[in-house]
Amino acid sequence: MTRPAALAVPRVKQRRLSPDERRRDFIAKAAEFFAEEGFDGGTRELARKLGVTQPLLYRYFPSKEELIREVYRTVYLDRWQADWDKLLTDRSLPIRERMQRFYDAYTDAIFTREWMRIYLFSGLKGVEINKWYVGIVEDRILKRIVTEYRAEAGLPEQDPLPAELELGWILQGGIFYYGVRKHIYGSTVLEDKERVISNAIDVFLEGISRVFGTGVRVRTTAARRPPADEA
Amino acid sequence: MTRPAALAVPRVKQRRLSPDERRRDFIAKAAEFFAEEGFDGGTRELARKLGVTQPLLYRYFPSKEELIREVYRTVYLDRWQADWDKLLTDRSLPIRERMQRFYDAYTDAIFTREWMRIYLFSGLKGVEINKWYVGIVEDRILKRIVTEYRAEAGLPEQDPLPAELELGWILQGGIFYYGVRKHIYGSTVLEDKERVISNAIDVFLEGISRVFGTGVRVRTTAARRPPADEA
DNA sequence: CGATTAATTTATCACGCGATAAGTTTGGTG
DNA sequence: CACCAAACTTATCGCGTGATAAATTAATCG
Numbered sequence: 001m002t003r004p005a006a007l008a009v010p011r012v013k014q015r016r017l018s019p020d021e022r023r024r025d026f027i028a029k030a031a032e033f034f035a036e037e038g039f040d041g042g043t044r045e046l047a048r049k050l051g052v053t054q055p056l057l058y059r060y061f062p063s064k065e066e067l068i069r070e071v072y073r074t075v076y077l078d079r080w081q082a083d084w085d086k087l088l089t090d091r092s093l094p095i096r097e098r099m100q101r102f103y104d105a106y107t108d109a110i111f112t113r114e115w116m117r118i119y120l121f122s123g124l125k126g127v128e129i130n131k132w133y134v135g136i137v138e139d140r141i142l143k144r145i146v147t148e149y150r151a152e153a154g155l156p157e158q159d160p161l162p163a164e165l166e167l168g169w170i171l172q173g174g175i176f177y178y179g180v181r182k183h184i185y186g187s188t189v190l191e192d193k194e195r196v197i198s199n200a201i202d203v204f205l206e207g208i209s210r211v212f213g214t215g216v217r218v219r220t221t222a223a224r225r226p227p228a229d230e231a
Numbered sequence: 232m233t234r235p236a237a238l239a240v241p242r243v244k245q246r247r248l249s250p251d252e253r254r255r256d257f258i259a260k261a262a263e264f265f266a267e268e269g270f271d272g273g274t275r276e277l278a279r280k281l282g283v284t285q286p287l288l289y290r291y292f293p294s295k296e297e298l299i300r301e302v303y304r305t306v307y308l309d310r311w312q313a314d315w316d317k318l319l320t321d322r323s324l325p326i327r328e329r330m331q332r333f334y335d336a337y338t339d340a341i342f343t344r345e346w347m348r349i350y351l352f353s354g355l356k357g358v359e360i361n362k363w364y365v366g367i368v369e370d371r372i373l374k375r376i377v378t379e380y381r382a383e384a385g386l387p388e389q390d391p392l393p394a395e396l397e398l399g400w401i402l403q404g405g406i407f408y409y410g411v412r413k414h415i416y417g418s419t420v421l422e423d424k425e426r427v428i429s430n431a432i433d434v435f436l437e438g439i440s441r442v443f444g445t446g447v448r449v450r451t452t453a454a455r456r457p458p459a460d461e462a
Numbered sequence: 463c464g465a466t467t468a469a470t471t472t473a474t475c476a477c478g479c480g481a482t483a484a485g486t487t488t489g490g491t492g
Numbered sequence: 493c494a495c496c497a498a499a500c501t502t503a504t505c506g507c508g509t510g511a512t513a514a515a516t517t518a519a520t521c522g
Contacts, residue, residue: 059468121355134412203437206442
């Protein structure tokens, strides 16, 4: 890529791309494509979308399967923000606030048609990365939420009970399903995402303190401003 | 193989079936097949599973698409029990009890690998019957639950607010996702389904009464026997 | 400029797909 | 038992698939 004397003016109509850019572009567009068509979508149609011919794909990826694996990697890994880990365990903030901030950010990252469809398609295929991701959600999100809730409520320190974790999954699944309805089913949903999340978190925290704990509550939005109606 | 005069003993190795039985058998096995393979599964492999040759399928269904539509119909329609409608609105029972009975029965019907996979595949395809079903869930389950909850809590009679409905969807989605984790992702879940549902309902009812309403509560399991732990 | 290297395309293969037509086998009935 | 309608199979078509090899074209460098 080094050029001797001449100016560093980038070519306007650059027909040939550097392998790196090409590869990245292929993966990004392939993600869009497979999200819509499913992984049975054809390589010819994908190539048309990319503006190149089909065999060129095989210069960058040894097989369609390998390309798909790259798509998984970028979709699953690139959107996970490292600082989410710190956020949920930052005890300088009430757990209610941490949960709201986390789910606002998390859903900003995953509530796209592309992410959700690839997640569902890959889950139906039963691929390993999907199972891995589900484990990550449980360990890095739900276990932490339950643990931090227990701490703030003054409950004894211990590993989350399976039944508490399942309640966490109800919340997680409920929020996820809101995204599915909006971005995949095309349902009419309450558009105010943060309000929906806020109410779900309130219900979770108010509810868990009575189902487990002995009624020891934690500060929620509901406790601060009772009527959580919407416009 | 054929027996001339003999008794009307049903043939053990009956090669030819009546069109009705054949058709029913095709649809049932096709549901299993497409649930596993997705709707891109091949008609030849399906025929092999059925123990017949591939062109025979076209004697019973004009096209693969039409066969798939029959699969939708049986999977979506046959499992919905008419008496669920009465159950949720039966005010001789507390809403807590109605919800528990309903979700126990409902999840008995849909928590199978086959149903859930076909539901998800058809949702990803965006077929009409899936959108129709989502509307049914909202109208026949969630609106009723919210309305009945309001009645029992002594809140003013009115159509469910969008935000209340969304809370219903959080519950519905949360329970559904429990089934996805168990039957599709193969995750290790808390096996006691009724306990999981019970806790989810308690959290919903305890929570909603504080997020909406002004703290007017309804009788829940949690209110009756505080520590809802598990074995 | 001319030569070299590599990005990209053209041509093609073997295969599996949904679907159709024609032939074969079976079970029921006079 | 012979006949017939219908259930079922065999053979095949046209097409789209993932993948490979060879030809072509564009960018780089002496």
